Amino acid sequence: MRGMKRITDYSWEEYDALPVADKAECLARPDGMPFHTIFAQQFDRARLDRLCDAATKIRSIAKSRAGMEFLQRLLFHKRAMIYFTQPSSRTFLSFLSACQILGLKTGEVRDASVSSEFKGESREDSIRTFSSYFDLIVMRTQEKGLAERMAWSLSRSKRPVPIINAGSGKDQHPTQALLDIYTLQRSFERRGGLRGRTVVYVGDLARGRTVRSLSNLLTNWEGVRHVFVAPPQLRIGDDILAMLRDRGQEAIVSDDMAAWLPEADAVYMTRIQDEWDESQGESARIDTSRFKIGLREMALLKPGAILMHPLPRRDEIAPEVDADPRAMYWRQVRNGMWIRTALIASTFDCLSRIDHYFRDNL
Numbered sequence: 001m002r003g004m005k006r007i008t009d010y011s012w013e014e015y016d017a018l019p020v021a022d023k024a025e026c027l028a029r030p031d032g033m034p035f036h037t038i039f040a041q042q043f044d045r046a047r048l049d050r051l052c053d054a055a056t057k058i059r060s061i062a063k064s065r066a067g068m069e070f071l072q073r074l075l076f077h078k079r080a081m082i083y084f085t086q087p088s089s090r091t092f093l094s095f096l097s098a099c100q101i102l103g104l105k106t107g108e109v110r111d112a113s114v115s116s117e118f119k120g121e122s123r124e125d126s127i128r129t130f131s132s133y134f135d136l137i138v139m140r141t142q143e144k145g146l147a148e149r150m151a152w153s154l155s156r157s158k159r160p161v162p163i164i165n166a167g168s169g170k171d172q173h174p175t176q177a178l179l180d181i182y183t184l185q186r187s188f189e190r191r192g193g194l195r196g197r198t199v200v201y202v203g204d205l206a207r208g209r210t211v212r213s214l215s216n217l218l219t220n221w222e223g224v225r226h227v228f229v230a231p232p233q234l235r236i237g238d239d240i241l242a243m244l245r246d247r248g249q250e251a252i253v254s255d256d257m258a259a260w261l262p263e264a265d266a267v268y269m270t271r272i273q274d275e276w277d278e279s280q281g282e283s284a285r286i287d288t289s290r291f292k293i294g295l296r297e298m299a300l301l302k303p304g305a306i307l308m309h310p311l312p313r314r315d316e317i318a319p320e321v322d323a324d325p326r327a328m329y330w331r332q333v334r335n336g337m338w339i340r341t342a343l344i345a346s347t348f349d350c351l352s353r354i355d356h357y358f359r360d361n362l
Helices: 012-016 020-026 045-061 065-074 090-101 123-133 146-155 174-188 209-218 238-246 257-263 319-323 329-347 351-361
Strands: 079-084 105-109 136-141 163-168 198-202 225-229 250-254 266-269 306-308
Touching: 012 146, 045 065, 045 174, 045 329, 045 351, 065 090, 065 351, 079 090, 079 123, 090 105, 090 136, 090 163, 090 329, 105 123, 123 136, 123 146, 136 146, 146 163, 163 174, 163 329, 174 209, 174 266, 174 306, 174 329, 198 209, 198 257, 209 225, 209 238, 209 266, 225 238, 225 257, 238 250, 250 257, 306 329, 329 351
Parallel strands: 079 105, 079 136, 136 163, 198 225, 198 266, 225 250, 266 306
Antiparallel strands: none
Protein backbone atom coordinates (compact mmCIF):
# COMPACT_ATOMS: atom_id res chain seq x y z
CA MET A 1 0.00 0.00 0.00
CA ARG A 2 1.94 3.03 -1.29
CA GLY A 3 2.09 5.99 1.11
CA MET A 4 0.86 3.91 4.03
CA LYS A 5 1.51 5.40 7.47
CA ARG A 6 4.05 3.38 9.42
CA ILE A 7 4.26 3.26 13.19
CA THR A 8 8.06 3.49 12.98
CA ASP A 9 7.75 7.00 11.54
CA TYR A 10 6.49 8.44 14.82
CA SER A 11 7.75 9.06 18.32
CA TRP A 12 5.39 7.76 21.00
CA GLU A 13 4.06 11.28 21.63
CA GLU A 14 3.42 11.80 17.90
CA TYR A 15 1.77 8.41 17.49
CA ASP A 16 -0.36 8.81 20.62
CA ALA A 17 -1.72 12.10 19.29
CA LEU A 18 -2.83 10.63 15.95
CA PRO A 19 -6.54 10.23 15.10
CA VAL A 20 -7.82 6.68 15.55
CA ALA A 21 -8.04 6.10 11.77
CA ASP A 22 -4.37 6.97 11.36
CA LYS A 23 -3.40 4.74 14.28
CA ALA A 24 -5.32 1.88 12.67
CA GLU A 25 -3.31 2.33 9.48
CA CYS A 26 -0.07 2.32 11.46
CA LEU A 27 -1.02 -0.97 13.12
CA ALA A 28 -1.92 -2.73 9.86
CA ARG A 29 -0.07 -4.94 7.42
CA PRO A 30 0.27 -3.72 3.82
CA ASP A 31 -2.93 -5.59 2.89
CA GLY A 32 -4.89 -3.58 5.48
CA MET A 33 -5.51 -6.41 7.97
CA PRO A 34 -4.15 -5.78 11.48
CA PHE A 35 -0.59 -6.75 12.39
CA HIS A 36 -1.19 -5.60 15.96
CA THR A 37 -4.82 -5.88 17.15
CA ILE A 38 -5.29 -3.15 19.76
CA PHE A 39 -8.73 -1.56 19.39
CA ALA A 40 -12.06 -2.26 17.73
CA GLN A 41 -11.83 0.67 15.35
CA GLN A 42 -9.21 -1.21 13.32
CA PHE A 43 -11.99 -3.31 11.80
CA ASP A 44 -14.15 -1.88 9.04
CA ARG A 45 -16.97 -3.82 7.42
CA ALA A 46 -14.72 -5.54 4.88
CA ARG A 47 -12.28 -6.73 7.52
CA LEU A 48 -15.08 -7.93 9.77
CA ASP A 49 -16.67 -9.86 6.91
CA ARG A 50 -13.27 -11.35 6.04
CA LEU A 51 -12.64 -12.55 9.60
CA CYS A 52 -16.15 -13.90 10.13
CA ASP A 53 -15.98 -15.78 6.82
CA ALA A 54 -12.60 -17.24 7.83
CA ALA A 55 -13.95 -18.29 11.24
CA THR A 56 -16.83 -20.15 9.61
CA LYS A 57 -14.47 -21.88 7.17
CA ILE A 58 -12.10 -22.87 9.97
CA ARG A 59 -14.87 -24.41 12.07
CA SER A 60 -15.99 -26.41 9.02
CA ILE A 61 -12.44 -27.56 8.23
CA ALA A 62 -11.90 -28.59 11.87
CA LYS A 63 -14.76 -31.12 11.75
CA SER A 64 -12.56 -33.73 10.10
CA ARG A 65 -9.26 -35.27 11.15
CA ALA A 66 -7.65 -34.29 7.85
CA GLY A 67 -8.90 -30.75 8.31
CA MET A 68 -7.49 -30.50 11.83
CA GLU A 69 -4.17 -31.81 10.62
CA PHE A 70 -4.14 -29.10 7.94
CA LEU A 71 -4.94 -26.37 10.49
CA GLN A 72 -2.31 -27.57 12.94
CA ARG A 73 0.36 -27.42 10.26
CA LEU A 74 -0.35 -23.77 9.49
CA LEU A 75 1.59 -22.31 12.43
CA PHE A 76 3.36 -25.30 13.99
CA HIS A 77 6.63 -23.37 13.62
CA LYS A 78 5.41 -20.40 15.70
CA ARG A 79 5.19 -19.74 19.45
CA ALA A 80 2.72 -17.56 21.36
CA MET A 81 2.98 -15.98 24.83
CA ILE A 82 -0.34 -15.58 26.65
CA TYR A 83 0.37 -12.83 29.17
CA PHE A 84 -2.66 -12.29 31.41
CA THR A 85 -2.03 -10.20 34.52
CA GLN A 86 -5.78 -9.60 34.90
CA PRO A 87 -7.92 -12.60 35.94
CA SER A 88 -9.66 -14.45 33.12
CA SER A 89 -10.87 -17.94 32.30
CA ARG A 90 -12.92 -17.73 29.07
CA THR A 91 -10.64 -15.32 27.21
CA PHE A 92 -7.52 -17.17 28.31
CA LEU A 93 -8.84 -20.62 27.38
CA SER A 94 -10.30 -19.30 24.15
CA PHE A 95 -6.92 -17.97 23.01
CA LEU A 96 -5.14 -21.09 24.24
CA SER A 97 -7.54 -23.26 22.23
CA ALA A 98 -7.17 -21.03 19.17
CA CYS A 99 -3.39 -21.41 19.33
CA GLN A 100 -3.71 -25.19 19.67
CA ILE A 101 -6.02 -25.40 16.66
CA LEU A 102 -3.36 -23.66 14.55
CA GLY A 103 -0.45 -25.66 15.98
CA LEU A 104 1.22 -22.81 17.90
CA LYS A 105 3.23 -23.76 20.96
CA THR A 106 2.32 -21.57 23.93
CA GLY A 107 3.81 -20.12 27.08
CA GLU A 108 1.89 -18.27 29.74
CA VAL A 109 2.20 -15.81 32.61
CA ARG A 110 -1.04 -15.37 34.56
CA ASP A 111 0.34 -14.02 37.82
CA ALA A 112 2.90 -11.21 37.87
CA SER A 113 4.09 -12.40 41.28
CA VAL A 114 5.74 -15.42 39.67
CA SER A 115 7.55 -13.33 37.06
CA SER A 116 10.45 -10.90 37.34
CA GLU A 117 7.90 -8.13 37.91
CA PHE A 118 7.94 -9.41 41.51
CA LYS A 119 11.60 -8.31 41.60
CA GLY A 120 10.71 -4.86 40.32
CA GLU A 121 10.98 -5.40 36.57
CA SER A 122 8.66 -3.11 34.62
CA ARG A 123 5.87 -4.62 32.56
CA GLU A 124 7.43 -3.02 29.50
CA ASP A 125 10.68 -4.89 30.11
CA SER A 126 8.79 -8.15 30.76
CA ILE A 127 6.97 -7.87 27.45
CA ARG A 128 10.16 -6.96 25.61
CA THR A 129 11.70 -10.12 27.09
CA PHE A 130 8.78 -12.23 25.85
CA SER A 131 9.37 -10.90 22.33
CA SER A 132 12.79 -12.57 22.38
CA TYR A 133 11.22 -16.01 22.84
CA PHE A 134 7.82 -15.83 21.14
CA ASP A 135 6.33 -14.85 17.79
CA LEU A 136 3.03 -13.49 19.15
CA ILE A 137 2.02 -11.87 22.44
CA VAL A 138 -1.60 -12.00 23.59
CA MET A 139 -2.00 -9.71 26.59
CA ARG A 140 -4.70 -8.83 29.10
CA THR A 141 -4.06 -6.12 31.66
CA GLN A 142 -5.81 -3.66 33.94
CA GLU A 143 -3.41 -0.97 32.72
CA LYS A 144 -5.07 1.18 30.09
CA GLY A 145 -2.95 1.77 27.01
CA LEU A 146 -0.22 -0.75 27.83
CA ALA A 147 -0.93 -3.01 24.83
CA GLU A 148 -0.87 -0.05 22.45
CA ARG A 149 2.32 1.35 23.93
CA MET A 150 4.04 -2.02 23.62
CA ALA A 151 2.85 -2.41 20.02
CA TRP A 152 4.57 0.89 19.25
CA SER A 153 7.70 -0.16 21.15
CA LEU A 154 8.05 -3.62 19.59
CA SER A 155 7.39 -2.26 16.10
CA ARG A 156 10.49 -0.09 16.49
CA SER A 157 12.62 -2.98 17.76
CA LYS A 158 14.65 -5.47 15.74
CA ARG A 159 11.98 -8.10 16.49
CA PRO A 160 8.55 -6.57 15.75
CA VAL A 161 6.35 -9.25 17.31
CA PRO A 162 2.58 -8.72 16.91
CA ILE A 163 0.44 -7.99 19.96
CA ILE A 164 -3.21 -8.88 20.41
CA ASN A 165 -5.04 -6.91 23.07
CA ALA A 166 -7.20 -9.30 25.10
CA GLY A 167 -8.51 -6.56 27.39
CA SER A 168 -6.93 -3.24 28.31
CA GLY A 169 -8.08 -1.38 31.41
CA LYS A 170 -11.65 -0.07 31.22
CA ASP A 171 -11.16 1.02 27.63
CA GLN A 172 -11.04 -1.74 24.98
CA HIS A 173 -11.67 -5.46 24.53
CA PRO A 174 -11.52 -5.80 20.72
CA THR A 175 -11.58 -9.58 20.43
CA GLN A 176 -14.67 -9.82 22.64
CA ALA A 177 -16.30 -7.37 20.24
CA LEU A 178 -15.24 -9.57 17.31
CA LEU A 179 -16.91 -12.63 18.82
CA ASP A 180 -19.99 -10.55 19.63
CA ILE A 181 -20.22 -9.39 16.02
CA TYR A 182 -19.68 -12.96 14.81
CA THR A 183 -22.52 -14.13 17.08
CA LEU A 184 -24.81 -11.36 15.82
CA GLN A 185 -23.96 -12.11 12.20
CA ARG A 186 -24.65 -15.83 12.59
CA SER A 187 -27.90 -15.10 14.41
CA PHE A 188 -29.28 -12.75 11.76
CA GLU A 189 -27.53 -13.79 8.52
CA ARG A 190 -30.67 -15.55 7.24
CA ARG A 191 -33.01 -12.91 8.60
CA GLY A 192 -31.88 -9.76 6.86
CA GLY A 193 -28.56 -9.13 8.55
CA LEU A 194 -27.65 -6.44 11.08
CA ARG A 195 -28.75 -3.35 9.20
CA GLY A 196 -31.41 -1.38 11.10
CA ARG A 197 -31.32 -3.58 14.21
CA THR A 198 -32.02 -2.33 17.74
CA VAL A 199 -29.40 -3.38 20.27
CA VAL A 200 -30.18 -2.83 23.95
CA TYR A 201 -27.16 -2.80 26.27
CA VAL A 202 -27.93 -3.34 29.96
CA GLY A 203 -25.94 -3.11 33.19
CA ASP A 204 -22.64 -1.51 34.08
CA LEU A 205 -22.11 0.55 30.95
CA ALA A 206 -19.78 3.08 32.56
CA ARG A 207 -17.03 0.55 33.23
CA GLY A 208 -17.81 -2.28 30.81
CA ARG A 209 -15.20 -2.22 28.04
CA THR A 210 -17.07 -4.85 25.99
CA VAL A 211 -19.94 -2.42 25.34
CA ARG A 212 -17.53 0.30 24.23
CA SER A 213 -15.86 -1.99 21.72
CA LEU A 214 -19.06 -3.59 20.39
CA SER A 215 -20.89 -0.29 19.85
CA ASN A 216 -17.90 0.91 17.83
CA LEU A 217 -17.98 -2.14 15.57
CA LEU A 218 -21.74 -1.95 15.03
CA THR A 219 -21.35 1.43 13.34
CA ASN A 220 -20.22 -0.57 10.29
CA TRP A 221 -23.90 -1.35 9.65
CA GLU A 222 -26.38 1.34 8.67
CA GLY A 223 -29.29 2.31 10.85
CA VAL A 224 -28.37 0.42 14.02
CA ARG A 225 -30.19 1.87 17.03
CA HIS A 226 -28.21 1.71 20.29
CA VAL A 227 -30.18 1.80 23.55
CA PHE A 228 -28.11 2.07 26.74
CA VAL A 229 -30.04 0.99 29.83
CA ALA A 230 -28.39 1.40 33.22
CA PRO A 231 -28.75 2.97 36.65
CA PRO A 232 -27.73 6.67 36.50
CA GLN A 233 -24.44 5.92 38.28
CA LEU A 234 -23.48 3.39 35.60
CA ARG A 235 -24.65 5.14 32.43
CA ILE A 236 -22.67 4.95 29.21
CA GLY A 237 -19.90 7.50 28.71
CA ASP A 238 -20.58 10.67 26.75
CA ASP A 239 -17.70 9.85 24.42
CA ILE A 240 -19.52 6.75 23.15
CA LEU A 241 -22.76 8.69 22.66
CA ALA A 242 -20.89 11.39 20.73
CA MET A 243 -19.10 8.79 18.58
CA LEU A 244 -22.36 7.10 17.62
CA ARG A 245 -24.13 10.34 16.81
CA ASP A 246 -21.15 11.57 14.77
CA ARG A 247 -21.50 8.39 12.69
CA GLY A 248 -25.19 8.98 12.12
CA GLN A 249 -26.54 6.31 14.46
CA GLU A 250 -29.28 6.73 17.02
CA ALA A 251 -28.13 6.53 20.64
CA ILE A 252 -30.66 6.47 23.46
CA VAL A 253 -30.03 6.52 27.22
CA SER A 254 -32.62 5.03 29.56
CA ASP A 255 -33.04 3.48 33.00
CA ASP A 256 -36.17 1.49 32.05
CA MET A 257 -35.19 -1.96 30.80
CA ALA A 258 -38.71 -3.35 30.67
CA ALA A 259 -39.82 -0.57 28.31
CA TRP A 260 -37.12 -1.43 25.78
CA LEU A 261 -37.14 -5.23 25.83
CA PRO A 262 -40.06 -5.49 23.34
CA GLU A 263 -38.12 -3.24 20.91
CA ALA A 264 -34.88 -5.20 21.05
CA ASP A 265 -33.44 -7.40 18.34
CA ALA A 266 -30.49 -8.14 20.63
CA VAL A 267 -30.10 -7.58 24.36
CA TYR A 268 -26.52 -7.35 25.59
CA MET A 269 -26.44 -7.91 29.35
CA THR A 270 -23.40 -7.09 31.50
CA ARG A 271 -22.47 -7.67 35.13
CA ILE A 272 -21.61 -5.01 37.69
CA GLN A 273 -17.88 -4.35 37.37
CA ASP A 274 -17.15 -3.83 41.05
CA GLU A 275 -13.47 -4.64 40.60
CA TRP A 276 -13.18 -1.02 39.46
CA ASP A 277 -14.79 0.41 42.63
CA GLU A 278 -12.94 3.43 43.96
CA SER A 279 -14.33 2.96 47.48
CA GLN A 280 -15.36 -0.14 49.40
CA GLY A 281 -18.96 -1.16 48.74
CA GLU A 282 -19.46 1.50 46.05
CA SER A 283 -21.27 -0.81 43.63
CA ALA A 284 -23.29 -2.55 46.35
CA ARG A 285 -25.02 0.75 47.14
CA ILE A 286 -26.49 0.94 43.61
CA ASP A 287 -29.98 -0.48 43.12
CA THR A 288 -29.68 -2.92 40.19
CA SER A 289 -32.89 -4.87 40.84
CA ARG A 290 -34.57 -3.52 37.66
CA PHE A 291 -31.68 -4.59 35.44
CA LYS A 292 -31.98 -8.37 35.61
CA ILE A 293 -33.57 -10.90 33.27
CA GLY A 294 -35.64 -13.93 34.24
CA LEU A 295 -38.46 -15.79 32.57
CA ARG A 296 -40.87 -12.88 33.02
CA GLU A 297 -38.52 -10.52 31.20
CA MET A 298 -37.86 -13.07 28.45
CA ALA A 299 -41.61 -13.10 27.76
CA LEU A 300 -41.28 -9.44 26.73
CA LEU A 301 -38.72 -10.22 24.01
CA LYS A 302 -39.67 -10.80 20.40
CA PRO A 303 -39.56 -14.44 19.24
CA GLY A 304 -36.63 -13.64 16.95
CA ALA A 305 -34.62 -11.56 19.44
CA ILE A 306 -31.43 -12.86 21.05
CA LEU A 307 -29.94 -12.47 24.53
CA MET A 308 -26.17 -12.04 24.84
CA HIS A 309 -23.70 -11.70 27.72
CA PRO A 310 -19.88 -11.49 27.64
CA LEU A 311 -19.71 -13.53 30.89
CA PRO A 312 -19.04 -14.14 33.67
CA ARG A 313 -22.55 -13.52 34.92
CA ARG A 314 -23.76 -13.13 38.46
CA ASP A 315 -27.49 -12.75 39.01
CA GLU A 316 -28.32 -10.48 36.08
CA ILE A 317 -29.55 -13.49 34.05
CA ALA A 318 -31.42 -16.23 35.90
CA PRO A 319 -30.13 -19.78 35.22
CA GLU A 320 -33.55 -20.92 34.03
CA VAL A 321 -33.19 -18.59 31.04
CA ASP A 322 -30.38 -20.81 29.70
CA ALA A 323 -32.89 -23.23 28.18
CA ASP A 324 -34.50 -20.50 26.05
CA PRO A 325 -33.31 -20.84 22.41
CA ARG A 326 -32.85 -17.07 22.29
CA ALA A 327 -30.10 -17.25 24.94
CA MET A 328 -26.85 -16.95 22.95
CA TYR A 329 -24.18 -16.51 25.63
CA TRP A 330 -22.93 -20.10 25.54
CA ARG A 331 -22.73 -19.89 21.75
CA GLN A 332 -20.77 -16.67 22.17
CA VAL A 333 -18.18 -18.62 24.17
CA ARG A 334 -17.64 -21.14 21.36
CA ASN A 335 -17.78 -18.46 18.67
CA GLY A 336 -14.96 -16.70 20.52
CA MET A 337 -12.63 -19.63 19.97
CA TRP A 338 -13.28 -19.66 16.22
CA ILE A 339 -13.03 -15.91 15.62
CA ARG A 340 -9.82 -15.72 17.66
CA THR A 341 -8.44 -18.60 15.61
CA ALA A 342 -9.27 -16.63 12.48
CA LEU A 343 -7.64 -13.50 13.91
CA ILE A 344 -4.40 -15.31 14.73
CA ALA A 345 -4.38 -16.92 11.28
CA SER A 346 -4.91 -13.48 9.77
CA THR A 347 -2.10 -12.00 11.88
CA PHE A 348 0.27 -14.48 10.26
CA ASP A 349 -1.26 -14.01 6.78
CA CYS A 350 -2.73 -17.54 6.53
CA LEU A 351 -6.27 -16.73 5.39
CA SER A 352 -5.64 -17.41 1.70
CA ARG A 353 -4.36 -20.90 2.53
CA ILE A 354 -7.53 -21.53 4.53
CA ASP A 355 -9.63 -20.30 1.61
CA HIS A 356 -7.86 -22.66 -0.79
CA TYR A 357 -8.21 -25.68 1.47
CA PHE A 358 -11.91 -24.96 2.02
CA ARG A 359 -12.52 -24.54 -1.72
CA ASP A 360 -10.65 -27.69 -2.67
CA ASN A 361 -11.83 -30.03 0.09
CA LEU A 362 -15.28 -28.98 1.29
